[in-house]
Amino acid sequence: MSKVDEDLEQTVIYIPYDGGDESEEDIAPSLPSPPFENDLENGPQLRLGAYKTAWTRCLDRVKFVIAEVYSPVVSSVLDRLRNIHADVMPGLPFPELPVITVTGTSRIIENPSPIQVQTSVDLSGGSLFLDHLGKRLDLEVSEDGEAALTMVNHLYPNDCLNLTTAMKNLISGFIGQDLDALKRKSAASLAQYDLNILQAWIDAIEDIDQRPSLVVFLHEFEQLDKNVVQDMFYICSLQIPRLPMTFILSLSTPSSSSYLQASLTRSTLTLLRAYHFLVPSGLQVLDAVLFKTFFDPSFEPLLLPGPTLLEFIQNYHARHNPSLDVLLTILQIAHTKHFASDIFSLLSNATPRISPRPTPAELSYLEALLGRLHAPGKSKQTTSDWRAQSHSPDILLQAVDSSRESFSRHARRTKLGFNLVRIVIQFLSLSKKDKLLDRWRGAAAISKVLDGDGVNGLAGLLKKLPSADLKVLLGELHEYLQNVPEEIRDAELASRNKIVRFRSTSHVPVDEVADWLEGYLAGILQPFEKSTPLWHVWYTGQSPFPSELINPALRSSIVSGVLFPHSYTGQETADEDEDLQALPDTTILFKGYTKAGKMINVYDWFDAFRVVLEGQLQSVLTTTATPAKGGKGKGKKSEPEPETQERWRLSVQARFVRALHELDFVGFIKHTSRGGGGRKGEYVLRTVLGVVE
């Protein structure tokens, strides 16, 4: 309980299920994934480990790329911040409170607790941009050593429920622990929410150092109570000449200035000097992240997304939610799904050691692996390999290692091809707008080059280019090839020489170059599936993304869950149209619901329910002489006594009420009021209409 007490301020408390009294031995956490055939005994753990390695590598890379994308804006915000108090226009009637708005930080609800933002490993849920900004600020602070020139304070909507708490948090965020020292004499000194405390504190350090500038982050500005914020701005602006404060507002609205105009009064706006910054977003950023994470020859992720996944990401980004947080979530789910669904995925980063004398489970795993490595219909040469590998696990596992090696070699070359295609496409789209180019625009489209008709038609487009432009393009390709890692550069020596030769000619032979380039690219771009039989360990290929996990349709899945409980929970059902009597009570009741009109008479409903249950009872009585299961059908005897009949009626009523309440909880029913047309609650209203069975 003590753990719970500490967290009383939280809005949601997670109380872990401790198993109750019945199953104390089951407390140890177990992986819930359904058992696979041929799995290793510790397969789930190994796959979890492999997942962690792969996802961490991917996440770190994405974070790195995002930081790179954000860094120009972060720098300009910091530049602004540096001289924001010195850079004041002369002759203004009143000093203004500098405010920086950062727009487009995050579209999903940010992490509400500041502690969690600092400690959480992954960034999903936090506002990435502000994180970077905050980190850079912290970095500057620490670099400056003892003379802390910038002090940062973060305020979240929960910190600003009313003006008193807002001011208190504003002050204590800067003063921090020192505030405790004040508490001793609290009665005789200033209130903790009095800005004069902060003033006194600043004045006290001013003697020693230069005056630090105070930066306040207001996260999720849209969620803040505007009256509180306006008063806070007013109070701070009164002190601004002596208390150098800056507010940084994080907004997710598309237009920051018009949002401020609409949400703050003019009298507040006159106090502010607002600078607006836009966080880069949109398709370019998405493409940059995807390309630099998955299609950069110098970086090797452990899982490459296939065109289906990339297409889903792009589609979701364009249609539903362009936030990078969502991108991370999708990638993480894709990783989880990949490592949970294939028993061989544990081989992605390292091969587990298997003793020369394998256990039966290991043996069946190895057999399955062998089967996967040697799909039927292979040439004779592989049969000798098969023979060797089937004799010794070690040789088999070596073959796995070598396929990993060959996949990564293959992937590196294909990625190089992707990047070259991208350069060509970007160059072509600069000079002219052609519908044909859209075939290759974006990460998903480029990854589709692998299956499908590849780069066919590219030569035709290139041939339309003037010779001089083509020379520039060749220059760009050459420059790119010069900067790739050494091993790839050496492998592409021939083509580099060819490019150099083409460039050195005074008049580039357009047709020849175009044909050569198309052929060259087509040669590089080989499907991942061809690299090794084990390609699906490192490549998601065409497997679809479980989009229901990220954007579920709640109502229809609840309805289908209630209507078809067995197929919903994944149980095998014998026949198509299930016997109504074999279904749970709630479903029986809901079937009646779907047949009713807008309003349901509760008594009629109950009658229909009772009829079904009686049929259930009869069938139990007739088919089996053994007692009915579950204690539901109490009347076992063929000739029910009046007493048992009474009990049966009661139990039917109880089951009806229980099922009705279940539907009520889910929200299928709206009760009529007592005065509602004199019906006095005999009827209930349907809330879901038009249910198709």
Place this chain on the structure above:
Amino acid sequence: MASDHPGYERLVDELSVLFSARAPPFLYVHDPVSSRTTAAVINRVLSSLAHSSDASSRVTYAQINAVACLSPRILYDTVLNQLVQWQVKWEDGCANWGGDSDQRWNQNLDGFLHGLKAVHSFISQRHAPNSDAKGKSKEADADVAVEEGQIVIVVEHAERLQDRMPDLVVPLTRLAELARLDLSMIFVSEVPWEEIRPPFGGSPDPYYVDVAPLDRPALLSRLESVFHDISSLPEHRDAVTPYHPSLRPLYFRFLEVLVDSCSLYVQDASELQYIAAARWPGFVQPVLDAHRHRPDSDVDMVGNDSYGVKTPTEDVRMRLIRIFKPTFKAALESLYPRLDHAASWAASHEPEANLLAKPASETQPLADDGEVEVGDGRMADLPQMSKFILVAAYIASTNPHTSDLRMFGRGLDEKKRRRRVNRVSAKTGPTKLPQRVVGPSPFPLDRLIAILGALLEDNDADQRPPAPEYLIPGEYTDMETSRVGIYSTIVELADVGLLHRNSGAEKLDGATFKCGVSYDTASALAQQLDVPFNDLLWDPA
């Protein structure tokens, strides 16, 4: 003293006269235009009174702001500390002034009254240590009080006391009686006293002081005094800056034109000051450029620039005013509503370099950049579904709900059978304003979802990723509109103000919304989505 505050002579005179004798215990200063300036003037007057040589009219005063005093405790602390000029020190734990006995006065009103008494005796000791030493007895207190002057408490934004600490309004207005001190309370507010007067005659009637809006000469001299203040700073005296003293005549002419073109719309001196501060550097830029690029002969042997800027000729003035006059109104239009702040406006409206070097015939008046556009920002970057929702919301907010079936209903043959609006010729009776002019009307969430479904079915069905599992026509759209993403997007849009919640945020059942985007934005979004927007409006433009 009155001459220091142009435009406020009456206020200054009145206060000086009042405080030369005993001021009334409760004054109410009402300035509907610029209470902040008024409060600053009062502060200056009181401060000069506090240091006046005439001991009989000397006052001890405290000036507080009702917004900043968010609780009674802060109010008590601030008043008492200011009266005794106590500086709160971090080193001693931000302790308040505690008098001789180190007491606390901020617990409640009673404590505050005792605090005021303690302040009073503290002041009388300070002012007349000799008389105390002579052993003046307590009965002479009243005389001493006259000698040492009044205690004055000024409350800015007094209207905020009403909602922040309503219980305190009456005691504050009656503070003199309650504390039995020679005390004067001054409320400064933008609202008239009638608006905040406590009920049942709880407060005494104040002595009213009304501040009239400034007239043109007063505005001019107020604005000009700012230039004087800045130019007397050392950094402006010797360098080539917009606030060089010799530019003062030009500044005055600039102000005249500025005030003439803006004072019709804005009376507040500080707002005009704001506009002037933003426009002046650009206005004077050509003069400074000309000064910097003047022939070498003007520079003395050492290359010293200390001759300073020459006062421009009348000819130059006329030319500058002709060039810049149209931008004054533009400045007003974007700066008064703070669509932009002064520094950034000034930077974006800088004139080209060396404007005066050009022949006069080539310099055209700078164009008034017309209507100030509040940009749509990144509306185009919104995800497609948000755009659809906004378009649907606009339609739901403007079309009457009875028209939905006719606009979006479809026949059994699965073909669009949208009936066009049959515009009936004008009926008799009062003209009905089109909904577009009236403003958005609220709509329930279900209606929004239904219209969204109709829009998606007509305009989006081809672009969706294929889903062979949906067999019934319209089932796919139905699934799409019932997804969690749609609902969370609606909530997000409501959070960022593109939709307005009409019902409380807590209300789950039957939430209603209003559209928060304009016709132009909605039609731009519809265009991006390829939705025939005007065909879907019941009453198109």
